[in-house]
Amino acid sequence: MSNLPFEPVKFIKRAEEYVRATVGKSTAITAVSGGVDSFVAATIAARAVPGQLVIVYVDNGLMRKGETGRVKAAAESVGIKLLVIDAKSEFLGSLAGASEPEKKRKIIGELFIRIFEREAKKCGARFLIQGTIAPDWIESGGLGRDTIKSHHNVGGLPEKMDLALCEPLRELYKHEVRMVGRALRLPEAIYNRQPFPGPALAVRIVGEVSEDKVRIVQDACAIVEDELEKAAAEKKMEIPWQYFAALLPSKTVGVRGDERAYQYTVVVRAVRSLDGMTANFSHVPFEVLQKISTRITNEIRDVGRVVYDVTNKPPGTIELE
Ligand code: XMP
Numbered sequence: 001m002s003n004l005p006f007e008p009v010k011f012i013k014r015a016e017e018y019v020r021a022t023v024g025k026s027t028a029i030t031a032v033s034g035g036v037d038s039f040v041a042a043t044i045a046a047r048a049v050p051g052q053l054v055i056v057y058v059d060n061g062l063m064r065k066g067e068t069g070r071v072k073a074a075a076e077s078v079g080i081k082l083l084v085i086d087a088k089s090e091f092l093g094s095l096a097g098a099s100e101p102e103k104k105r106k107i108i109g110e111l112f113i114r115i116f117e118r119e120a121k122k123c124g125a126r127f128l129i130q131g132t133i134a135p136d137w138i139e140s141g142g143l144g145r146d147t148i149k150s151h152h153n154v155g156g157l158p159e160k161m162d163l164a165l166c167e168p169l170r171e172l173y174k175h176e177v178r179m180v181g182r183a184l185r186l187p188e189a190i191y192n193r194q195p196f197p198g199p200a201l202a203v204r205i206v207g208e209v210s211e212d213k214v215r216i217v218q219d220a221c222a223i224v225e226d227e228l229e230k231a232a233a234e235k236k237m238e239i240p241w242q243y244f245a246a247l248l249p250s251k252t253v254g255v256r257g258d259e260r261a262y263q264y265t266v267v268v269r270a271v272r273s274l275d276g277m278t279a280n281f282s283h284v285p286f287e288v289l290q291k292i293s294t295r296i297t298n299e300i301r302d303v304g305r306v307v308y309d310v311t312n313k314p315p316g317t318i319e320l321e
Contacts, residue, residue: 008231019168023129027127031057036174039074040131040180041182042131048093054125056116060307095107095108101203110155120162127188128166132151135276136154141155149317152199174276175274189297204221204244204247205319206320216249220300224268228243236285240270240271241276242318246319247265261304264305267306268306269281270284271318277313279312281309
């Protein structure tokens with residue numbers, strides 16, 4: 001990472017020029033996922049080539065609870081008109097039977113592209129504007145680097161695609177993207193949003209994905225977010241850089257009432273980081289962890305055990321897959 005000070009206003013001007021020069025007189029498609037990177041990229045694209053851009057949101061059925069409504073509202077608040085594509089059954093169907101993390105990532109990366117190509121055909125778009133940032137391509141490997149994980153928007157892309165890529169944020173790290181979001185006057189709830197992986201909850205369900213498991217992780221993530229945000233507001237702790245729940249594939253034995261139970265384990269993960277390249281697990285107060293554990297096991301049938309992940313990155317990555 002460079003030590004030179006980053007100047008967001010200068011960056012925005014250059015990024016807009018780059019998008020304008022790349023797209024020329026043709027049309028482009030871009031997608032917002034609700035995360036800061038794609039939102040910033042879409043905003044820059046909308047400023048650079050207004051009238052030549054279609055902005056889509058793909059509801060892949062793997063988003064956090066209530067996310068589609070939140071994304072639509074956030075886009076409306078900054079005047080971005082979204083084309084919402086319901087691809088829930090397509091994603092769940094394609095992932096059926098896949099349990100290996102890289103395989104899941106490739107399926108998701110490819111399906112996103114096929115959907116974008118389908119939409120691009122309808123509007124005659126030749127370019128796909130993506131919010132890829134530096135850690136995405138660094139971790140996706142190549143040029144002598146090992147593949148840590150294929151980020152859906154880089155290593156997860158299919159070999160053949162009909163769209164040419166335009167990636168204005170490619171050299172930026174997350175904290176710089178946030179500075180750009182702020183300079184673009186996006187709402188703070190967007191530019192300061194915790195990161196969310198492109199393959200969404202599929203990488204927070206270790207192993208095979210199913211509709212039931214998605215529901216469990218959605219509920220567990222909502223509880224973790226709710227309790228940690230409350231604890232931070234009450235000054236019991238600093239808000240972590242990223243905080244969520246993940247689901248392990250194996251069941252363990254427990255007791256519910258007087259009866260034997262055989263249920264899933266949820267992993268609570270909260271980390272401090274600057275750019276996602278390295279991270280330390282957050283020191284969440286025990287009383288907060290206890291509240292999270294009680295709520296998850298009380299409110300989510302099928303979950304009988306909650307563990308807190310005390311692994312730094314390295315050696316762990318932030319997401320479990
Ligand atoms: P890891 O798990 O590799 O994650 O330590 C580092 C940061 O990147 C996010 N992440 C992704 N973001 N596409 C993305 O846009 C992806 O495929 C992807 N995988 C992980 C992760 O949430 C963390 O913030």
